Amino acid sequence: MSAMRLSLLLLVAAAALSARAAAQMPPFQGGQQGPPVVPAGGQVQPQPVAGGGPLSPEFYSQSCPRTERIIAEVVQSKQMANPTTAAGVLRVFFHDCFVSGCDASVLIASNQFAKSEHDAEINHSLPGDAFDAVVRAKLALELECPGVVSCADILALASRVLVTMTGGPRYPVSLGRRDSLSSSPTAPDVELPHANYTVDRLIQMFGAKGFTVQELVALSGAHTLGFSHCKEFADRLYNFRDKGGKPEDFDPSMNQSYAKGLQAVCKDYLKDPTIAAFNDIMTPGKFDNMYFVNLERGLGLLSTDEELFTDPRTKPLVQRYAANSTAFFDDFGRAMEKLSLFGVKTGADGEIRRRCDAYNNGPMPK
Numbered sequence: 001m002s003a004m005r006l007s008l009l010l011l012v013a014a015a016a017l018s019a020r021a022a023a024q025m026p027p028f029q030g031g032q033q034g035p036p037v038v039p040a041g042g043q044v045q046p047q048p049v050a051g052g053g054p055l056s057p058e059f060y061s062q063s064c065p066r067t068e069r070i071i072a073e074v075v076q077s078k079q080m081a082n083p084t085t086a087a088g089v090l091r092v093f094f095h096d097c098f099v100s101g102c103d104a105s106v107l108i109a110s111n112q113f114a115k116s117e118h119d120a121e122i123n124h125s126l127p128g129d130a131f132d133a134v135v136r137a138k139l140a141l142e143l144e145c146p147g148v149v150s151c152a153d154i155l156a157l158a159s160r161v162l163v164t165m166t167g168g169p170r171y172p173v174s175l176g177r178r179d180s181l182s183s184s185p186t187a188p189d190v191e192l193p194h195a196n197y198t199v200d201r202l203i204q205m206f207g208a209k210g211f212t213v214q215e216l217v218a219l220s221g222a223h224t225l226g227f228s229h230c231k232e233f234a235d236r237l238y239n240f241r242d243k244g245g246k247p248e249d250f251d252p253s254m255n256q257s258y259a260k261g262l263q264a265v266c267k268d269y270l271k272d273p274t275i276a277a278f279n280d281i282m283t284p285g286k287f288d289n290m291y292f293v294n295l296e297r298g299l300g301l302l303s304t305d306e307e308l309f310t311d312p313r314t315k316p317l318v319q320r321y322a323a324n325s326t327a328f329f330d331d332f333g334r335a336m337e338k339l340s341l342f343g344v345k346t347g348a349d350g351e352i353r354r355r356c357d358a359y360n361n362g363p364m365p366k
């Protein structure tokens with residue numbers, strides 16, 4: 001591929017993305033507006049998880065057998081209308097799971113009484129489309145089987161549906177998660193990785209949560225979808241200094257025409273913070289192993305992406321996934337299955353929210 005074609009791709013990508021950013025819904029603003037989605041008396045007692053025991057793919061087979069189909073219909077039509085929904089939902093799911101477990105704590109809206117994770121997440125620019133997809137799925141499910149399906153399960157199933165729909169693997173998702181009774185506004189800053197972390201720090205952070213180096217690399221393959229705002233990688237483009245402090249035109253681990261293209265696309269990012277670039281410049285909307293192929297060519301967008309190809313602990317895995325898409329899909333599927341079970345709540349540790357952005361018992365977290 002020529003340098004010319006690469007910079008054209010960048011320009012097209014930037015145009016598509018700023019149109020999307022302009023059309024983007026704001027995230028929840030205050031959780032208590034609007035009527036509750038369940039009419040009084042319409043609530044059905046959810047089935048408890050036996051002894052707080054293991055989750056099961058069949059969890060709703062009696063209580064709400066069409067759960068997956070309903071979620072799939074809603075999020076698929078959302079994805080068709082807005083093709084970046086998949087990336088948004090997948091990222092929201094990762095953030096939900098990594099911060100206090102897969103318990104929909106990320107969906108709780110802040111209000112005048114209590115701040116929530118969502119507050120800090122605004123700084124991580126989680127996309128409104130993703131929240132909207134979950135809200136719509138919840139509305140549809142509440143009509144069919146009120147008070148039965150947790151928001152945490154909706155997020156887990158919606159992620160799987162969208163990964164598969166965009167071309168990725170279909171992995172098993174067990175169900176029966178309950179929704180959190182709390183949501184911390186400070187946790188995301190501590191629990192989530194930043195684009196400027198070293199591989200060392202990523203390995204430590206994932207390791208502390210029980211994820212292996214292989215799982216870290218496989219899960220990072222999610223960056224085959226979606227985009228990042230310029231501020232997340234501007235350090236690589238402007239005023240770059242190497243480890244010895246020597247100034248460079250850009251991070252030398254980047255492909256030159258890619259770096260120059262991004263410098264042009266992002267030049268006004270401080271004035272317009274909505275400018276963004278696709279994480280996978282080659283096949284941005286397709287869930288495939290191109291992310292890893294890109295890293296081998298210096299086409300990784302975030303510093304944490306490209307460094308997976310520099311660090312001797314992660315490089316062999318990048319090469320393996322770049323060469324063998326089956327190996328990536330297998331490992332990604334297994335890692336997602338594990339991520340989906342991380343810190344899940346059952347029994348009295350959680351509830352089935354009536355609406356995903358608020359606790360059932362009013363605005364104050366318990």
Ligand code: HEM
Nearest residue numbers: 087088090091094125193194195219222226227228229232
């Ligand atoms: C390894 C450490 C990781 C770091 C440092 C990281 C960082 C980031 C950053 C900075 C963005 C751009 C956000 C923005 O500008 O709007 C992003 C986007 C994204 N991340 Fe990650 N991430 C990591 C791991 C993951 C994992 C494990 C997943 C899912 C399994 C994931 C899924 C995504 C997706 C799908 C997007 C695109 C979102 C969109 O287009 O709306 N990331 N990530």
Ligand SMILES: *[C@@H]1O[C@H](CO)[C@@H](O)[C@H](O)[C@H]1NC(C)=O
Nearest residue numbers: 001002003006255256257297
């Ligand atoms: C940059 O990437 C493009 C597209 O893959 C390639 O044609 C070009 O040779 C690369 N340039 C350098 C300096 O690696």
Ligand SMILES: *[C@@H]1O[C@H](CO)[C@@H](O)[C@H](O)[C@H]1NC(C)=O
Nearest residue numbers: 119120121122123185186189
């Ligand atoms: C979000 O970022 C702004 C500016 O960096 C900061 O002042 C604010 O405290 C952050 N909010 C949260 C909840 O982290």
Ligand SMILES: *[C@@H]1O[C@H](CO)[C@@H](O)[C@H](O)[C@H]1NC(C)=O
Nearest residue numbers: 194195196197198231232235
């Ligand atoms: C990394 O990014 C975070 C969030 O943008 C910032 O607070 C921190 O200072 C940065 N760290 C380094 C080492 O640049």
Ligand SMILES: *[C@@H]1O[C@H](CO)[C@@H](O)[C@H](O)[C@H]1NC(C)=O
Nearest residue numbers: 323324325326327328330331
């Ligand atoms: C690709 O990976 C799969 C799964 O690990 C393996 O079965 C297959 O033999 C690999 N293919 C090649 C060409 O190495």
